[in-house]
Amino acid sequence: QVQLVESGGGLVQAGGSLRLSCAASGRTASTYYMGWFRQAPGKERDFVAAIRWSSGSAYYAESVKGRFTISRDNAKNTVYLQMNSLEPEETAVYHCAAALTDYSNIYSQNYNYWGQGIQVTVSS
Numbered sequence: 001q002v003q004l005v006e007s008g009g010g011l012v013q014a015g016g017s018l019r020l021s022c023a024a025s026g027r028t029a030s031t032y033y034m035g036w037f038r039q040a041p042g043k044e045r046d047f048v049a050a051i052r053w054s055s056g057s058a059y060y061a062e063s064v065k066g067r068f069t070i071s072r073d074n075a076k077n078t079v080y081l082q083m084n085s086l087e088p089e090e091t092a093v094y095h096c097a098a099a100l101t102d103y104s105n106i107y108s109q110n111y112n113y114w115g116q117g118i119q120v121t122v123s124s
Contacts, residue, residue, distance in 0.1 A: 002026040002098045002113040009118035014088055016122070020081040022096030022115060028053075033099040034072065034079040037108055038092035038120070045095070049081060050105035059105055088124040093117040 008020040022034065035050035049070040050059045058070050069082040079096060095118075097111035104110060 002028060002031065002100075004096045004098060004113055004115035006094065006096050006115045006118040009094060009120045011121045011123060012086055014086065014122055014124050016086055017082070017084045018086065018120060020083070020094055020096075020118065020120070022079045022081075024077045024079070024096075024098060028077050028098075030100050031098045032102045033105040033111075034070075035097045035099065035105055035111060036070065036079075036081045036094060037097060038090070038094045039117075040089075040092040043092075045108050047106040047108070048094070050099075051079060052105075061106075083120075086120075086122045088122045090120065091122050092120060094120050 003025045005023045012018050031053045033050045036048040037045045038048050039045040047061050051070045051072050067085045072079045096115040098113040099111045
């Protein structure tokens with residue numbers, strides 16, 4: 001079992017920044033990827049970014065490349081998502097997830113554990 005707890009969400013104006021954190025506990029040594037997804041009301045859960053736990057290799061959705069940065073602190077078992085130049089349409093609940101297999105990291109079905117999610121609201 002892996003437990004994930006997100007923090008750092010909130011309200012920000014368009015063009016602003018937020019940093020999300022995801023603290024992992026439990027069997028984190030089995031984790032291949034940590035990912036961030038977001039889900040706006042009435043929409044599907046979309047891939048945002050992922051990081052390979054061992055190497056730190058990062059992967060991004062096209063829509064966030066150049067603005068978002070995913071990183072990890074192995075010693076703290078924590079993954080971060082730095083979000084810059086936020087846009088109102090990025091208002092959503094952001095979820096952290098852990099994948100125990102080396103399958104494609106952009107699909108939510110390949111992740112085994114999920115955090116509760118945290119609200120990010122970007123005002124115009």
